Amino acid sequence: SQQGEEDPQALSIQEGENATMNCSYKTSINNLQWYRQNSGRGLVHLILIRSNEREKHSGRLRVTLDTSKKSSSLLITASRAADTASYFCATRMDSSYKLIFGSGTRLLVRP
């Protein structure tokens, strides 16, 4: 079944550095979304990029989408300790309501 796979599984960086997470998926999509999950909390939507878009920005977040490679990346610039969380990509195919979530990247930002 279609599934987003995040890479790396875990990432540890120093505060102020940039963090890059990647997501790969298997079939054509309508859109791809990134969510954040803090420990013990629910998922929070960060950004959505549609299949006809290549790049999107939101504050310190930058998302790219390469449909030819079926991959996306999430860049968090100037990271903060508060960015420590798990980050999930989720894909939706055309004619489907389902979001298929990947396994997540655990990001640790050291103060």
Add this chain to the structure above:
Amino acid sequence: DAGVIQSPRHEVTEMGQEVTLRCKPISGHNSLFWYRQTMMRGLELLIYFNNNVPIDDSGMPEDRFSAKMPNASFSTLKIQPSEPRDSAVYFCASRPPGAGGDTQYFGPGTRLTVL
């Protein structure tokens, strides 16, 4: 604005007992999703409601699981009888109607432990 509300936040029960999880979606949202999250299997969709009607329950593990949505502001997920392998965090999420309705809004989750 209040987000998605789930109760209880934590539930500890013994094997064989009935468990009922509750969810109040965001007002005006017409889609509701129940998910289960475990370390081994990640985030799995259990059931999807649209306008209070179950559209897809193919993710419900077995007949021990049932879900209802009697009105637009309330849904339950019931496990009867519960088993230790049901231990997980259960999330409810809602989604608004219309063209912008791709984003899902998650509740804080219910952490279920079955002993």
